[in-house]
Amino acid sequence: MAKKPEKNVGAPPWMVTFADLMALLLTMFVLLLSFSTMDVDRYKKIAGAMSESFGLSALTRLSGMIEVEGFFTGKHIKQVAPKAAISIDLPDVIGETPMENEALEALPDEMSEDQMADEAIQENLRRVLASELEGKQISIEESGDQTIITFTDEIAFPAGSERLAETFLPTMDKLISVLAEAEGQIIVAGHTDDRPISTARFRSNWDLSTARAVSVVHQILKSGKIAPERVTAQGYADSRPLVANDSPENRALNRRVEISIRKR
Incomplete structure (x- = not known):
């Protein structure tokens, strides 16, 4: 009996063609890559x-x-x-930054220096005005960044007048000696009670309160110890009372002049 011819074992014919095609494609990509230039800076960006x-x-x-x-x-x-x-x-x-650190460290020192200066002013005022404070003719208080000296019109002005009383001038001299040593702005404010006034000299309490503040400013500048640019005069009439204007005693408290020392 004749033997059947054996079949060839191996890859199918199409596989050879496919492998050749893949090799050609790989070669083409390698050539393209080798011909291109790499922009390093561009890729970094x-x-x-x-x-x-x-x-x-x-x-x-x-x-x-x-x-x-x-x-x-x-x-x-x-x-x-x-x-x-x-x-x-x-x-x-x-x-x-180091500069900010130094500023922050210096801030408490500056604040303490300001506080010490304010305390020194008040101490001087209480010392030179001891008799007036004892007689409750003058009061001294601290309000925020300012020291306020208050005196009533009964000790400073004749009734209905803006002229400083002769008996009050020695007290003004004491005040001026302390104001000259203090730093900051000096604001003089005049106040009245709510009773209307109308005379040939003053049309209203606004005129009277402002005129009294100006008289105090003139006395301060007359000493020559304080620069004019440091001083301001203001008049408030009865617009800022300390207490209600419901009794003679309260009205007397509202008729006053305030001298404020503002450091900042």
Whole structure:
């Protein structure tokens, strides 16, 4: 009996053609790549833009800070950005510089110096006006950034007049000696009660209160110890009473002149 011819075992014919095609395509891509030029700077810019868009640069900037109750501190933590990022220790407060540190450290000293100056002014006033304070003719108080000296019209002016009483001039001299040593603006404000006034000299309490403030300013400047640009005169009539104008005693308290020393 004749034997059947054996079949050839191997890849199908189309496989050879496919392999040749793949080899040719690979060769073509290699040649194209070898002919092209690489723009390194351009690729760096593209890579940087991509990193920033994914938030990596923000992580880099914040990598040296820890947020505690809304404030960033300078505690150092490990970098969470790529290897190219650099870990930096930041100051205790964002934006804090040595110059700002010095300013902050000097602030309490400046405040204490201002407070000491205010206390010195008040101490001098209480010393030179001891008798007037004891007789409750004058009062001294601190209000915010100013020291206020208040005296009633009964000791400073004749009734219905803006002229300083001769008996009050020695007290004014004492006041002026302290004002000359103090720093800041000097504001003289006149006040009246609510009883209307209308005379040939004063049309209303506005005229009277302003005229009395001006008389005090003139006496201050007459001494020659205080520069005119430091002094201001104001008149408020009955618009700013200390107490209700419901009795003779209260009206007497509201008829007054206030000298304020403003340091700031």
